[in-house]
Amino acid sequence: MAGFKELPEHQLRSQSDGQLIAYLRSARQAGRLDAMKPAVGLLVFGYWDSLLNRARLKLSYADAEDVAAEAAASAIASAFDGRSVGEFRSWLHTILARRIADYYEARKRRVKSTTLPSEHEGDEEVWGRDPAAPFEGEALPALECLARAYDELEDDRHRQVIDRYVYGPQSAGEVAEVVDGMSEANVHQIGSRFQSRVRELLGEGAE
Numbered sequence: 192m193a194g195f196k197e198l199p200e201h202q203l204r205s206q207s208d209g210q211l212i213a214y215l216r217s218a219r220q221a222g223r224l225d226a227m228k229p230a231v232g233l234l235v236f237g238y239w240d241s242l243l244n245r246a247r248l249k250l251s252y253a254d255a256e257d258v259a260a261e262a263a264a265s266a267i268a269s270a271f272d273g274r275s276v277g278e279f280r281s282w283l284h285t286i287l288a289r290r291i292a293d294y295y296e297a298r299k300r301r302v303k304s305t306t307l308p309s310e311h312e313g314d315e316e317v318w319g320r321d322p323a324a325p326f327e328g329e330a331l332p333a334l335e336c337l338a339r340a341y342d343e344l345e346d347d348r349h350r351q352v353i354d355r356y357v358y359g360p361q362s363a364g365e366v367a368e369v370v371d372g373m374s375e376a377n378v379h380q381i382g383s384r385f386q387s388r389v390r391e392l393l394g395e396g397a398e
Contacts, residue, residue, distance in 0.1 A: 195221035200229050200362050208234060208276045215271060225379040228267070228357070228386065234279060235266045241280075242287055249291050263286040264337055267357075268389040272311050330396045336392035340385055348373065 197334050198206075206214065208295045219228045242262055246255035248377045265286050273279055344350050355361045356378055363378040370378075 195223060195226075197226045197374050199225065200233075201299060201363075202255075203230055203233055206230075208237065208279070212274070212276055212279060218273065220290070225383045227271075228382060229362070231269075231271060232267050234271075235263050235283065238280065238283055239263065242283065245284065245287055246291065250294065254294065258290050259287065261293075262290045265290065265393065268393065288297050336389050339392055340388040343388070344385075349381050353376050353385055356383055 197218070203211065212233050213226050214230050218230070238348065239259070239277065242259040243255060246259040246262075249255075250258055259388070262283070266283055269286070270280055271282055273282060307333070341350065341353060346371050352366055352373065355366045355370070356363060362377045362380070366378045367373045367375045
């Protein structure tokens with residue numbers, strides 16, 4: 192689609208939230224999902240303090256930081272398709288709420304797996320029936336999905352791309368200059384495949 196112009200990251204950093212949202216819409220309409228990643232990352236981490244403070248309302252300070260990081264990772268691995276800053280904030284906080292729910296569900300399962308209700312009748316912290324078989328549908332936290340997708344990479348150069356481009360501050364062009372045999376297009380492709388794999392793993396965990 193004509194009209195979309197990919198911006199280098201140093202120019203994206205100077206954009207307002209509204210301008211970044213407009214950039215994301217333009218990139219999506221042009222089919223340039225790979226170009227959306229830096230803008231989504233800037234938006235997500237621009238709201239880091241808000242995410243962390245909201246997480247601290249529900250969790251201990253130590254756990255809040257981990258869960259907020261999982262929410263940020265989920266958002267970066269996802270694709271925002273809204274039209275306004277307000278929609279973005281709502282989307283981001285919805286992801287955080289899901290990660291907090293995952294945290295409490297995992298803790299609940301840990302309690303159930305180590306304590307049988309029949310052994311502690313009347314204990315308000317233990318409820319339900321004695322399990323007949325182990326639970327096999329635990330959702331993978333976002334960070335675990337990221338780690339699994341990373342471990343599946345067999346080429347060390349691909350890991351360098353993920354380290355520098357997906358996780359790091361470098362642009363695709365900068366990474367192509369320092370990783371042997373990589374073009375800018377290769378970097379975009381590897382980053383896009385990695386994010387698709389993370390989304391696939393997140394989807395599997397949610398089933």
